[in-house]
Amino acid sequence: xxxxxxxxxxxxxxxxxxxxxxxxxxxxxxxxxxxxxxxxxxxxxxxxxxxxxxxxxxxxxxxxxxxxxxxxxxxxxxxxxxxxxxxxxxxxxxxxxxxxxxxxxxxxxxxxxxxxxxxxxxxxxxxxxxxxxxxxxxxxxxxxxxxxxxxxxxxxxxxxxxxxxxxxxxxxxxxxxxxxxxxxxxxxxxxxxxxxxxxxxxxxxxxxxxxxxxxxxxxxxxxxxxxxxxxxxxxxxxxxxxxxxxxxxxxxxxxxxxxxxxxxxxxxxxxxxxxxxxxxxxxxxxxxxxxxxxxxxxxxxxxxxxxxxxxxxxxxxx
Ligand code: HPA
Numbered sequence: 001x002x003x004x005x006x007x008x009x010x011x012x013x014x015x016x017x018x019x020x021x022x023x024x025x026x027x028x029x030x031x032x033x034x035x036x037x038x039x040x041x042x043x044x045x046x047x048x049x050x051x052x053x054x055x056x057x058x059x060x061x062x063x064x065x066x067x068x069x070x071x072x073x074x075x076x077x078x079x080x081x082x083x084x085x086x087x088x089x090x091x092x093x094x095x096x097x098x099x100x101x102x103x104x105x106x107x108x109x110x111x112x113x114x115x116x117x118x119x120x121x122x123x124x125x126x127x128x129x130x131x132x133x134x135x136x137x138x139x140x141x142x143x144x145x146x147x148x149x150x151x152x153x154x155x156x157x158x159x160x161x162x163x164x165x166x167x168x169x170x171x172x173x174x175x176x177x178x179x180x181x182x183x184x185x186x187x188x189x190x191x192x193x194x195x196x197x198x199x200x201x202x203x204x205x206x207x208x209x210x211x212x213x214x215x216x217x218x219x220x221x222x223x224x225x226x227x228x229x230x231x232x233x234x235x236x237x238x239x240x241x242x243x244x245x246x247x248x249x250x251x252x253x254x255x256x257x258x259x260x261x262x263x264x265x266x267x268x269x270x271x272x273x274x275x276x277x278x279x280x281x282x283x284x285x286x287x288x289x290x291x292x293x294x295x296x297x298x299x300x301x302x303x304x305x306x307x308x309x310x311x312x313x314x315x316x317x318x
Contacts, residue, residue, distance in 0.1 A: 044132060045187055047093045051140045054091050059084035061108040062145040063117035065313060066138060066266075070153035070253060072295025073273065073302055074120045080109035088121075094140075095123040095133045106137070112314035117141045124252055126231035131181040134253075135260035139190060148267040150205075150309065151258065152302070154295050155251040156233070156278035156286075158243045159223060163274065164294050166219040167305060168249050169209040170270035171201055174226040174242075175255035182263055191263035200262050205269035205309060212308040218301045223248030225272055227255030236280025250278055271305065273298045 061083050069076055088096045088104040097104040105120040119137060123129050186193040213220025226242050230252035242250060249272045261268050275294045276286040
């Protein structure tokens with residue numbers, strides 16, 4: 001009996017020692033919290049807020065309108081009364097543009113009293129960014145106050161009537177060949193889960209751009225834009241398919257941005273600059289260099305259209 005009691009006593013002592021040793025090694029609650037914080041990955045909503053705060057630390061400018069300048073159109077920003085300029089790479093969490101002819105600057109500028117956030121270049125899905133990342137800048141600028149967006153891009157034309165140097169004011173789009181930026185958990189603070197896309201393109205802005213084309217003798221058409229992922233250009237067979245689906249122009253951006261903008265209830269205007277006839281439309285195959293060269297010739301007319309559109313928006317906001 002004595003022996004049994006002493007064995008039990010030894011066991012209890014050992015258990016006590018083990019649990020004490022365990023206690024001292026286990027992290028206290030505070031340590032746990034720190035470790036948790038360290039491994040905490042920033043959510044997308046937090047990333048939006050962090051980008052917003054970093055911009056607010058540089059400027060208190062509150063934009064009304066976002067203007068996204070596509071391939072070869074970035075120079076337009078040089079003509080503006082610039083209030084603040086931030087390089088994309090200086091905003092932690094902001095996707096940086098690696099595409100040719102996309103400068104990668106966020107410019108806050110005034111135009112006739114209108115407050116503009118100008119994106120000198122954008123990021124594309126083909127650069128390896130998710131569609132959520134592609135539309136992150138637009139979402140941040142909306143959170144800063146912008147309720148209107150003017151999108152521009154270089155496109156190939158598959159409509160034989162739309163020639164290089166012409167502009168197309170988009171009246172509808174086909175974005176079924178690229179992922180939607182709205183896939184995943186919905187952020188109710190940005191918009192509703194399901195988004196109507198019937199009247200995605202603001203009619204007043206379309207009318208303004210079309211009228212500007214007539215008045216200033218610049219060829220501006222109405223048309224349907226189709227977004228592809230790129231970065232390869234299309235095959236002639238793909239272009240024939242897209243044409244048969246009702247598209248007039250094709251490009252590697254804007255479709256997802258339009259969807260994200262409509263999710264947030266923003267007014268959208270989308271202006272395509274035709275930089276080339278789409279694959280198979282002409283005998284000679286086009287190159288990226290030709291696209292960039294053609295876009296330099298479109299810059300002057302583009303400036304006239306954008307100035308006119310901004311003038312009309314400035315008048316309305318008076
Ligand atoms: N296809 C896709 N993207 C483009 C084109 C094109 O022909 N031209 C300019 N961006």
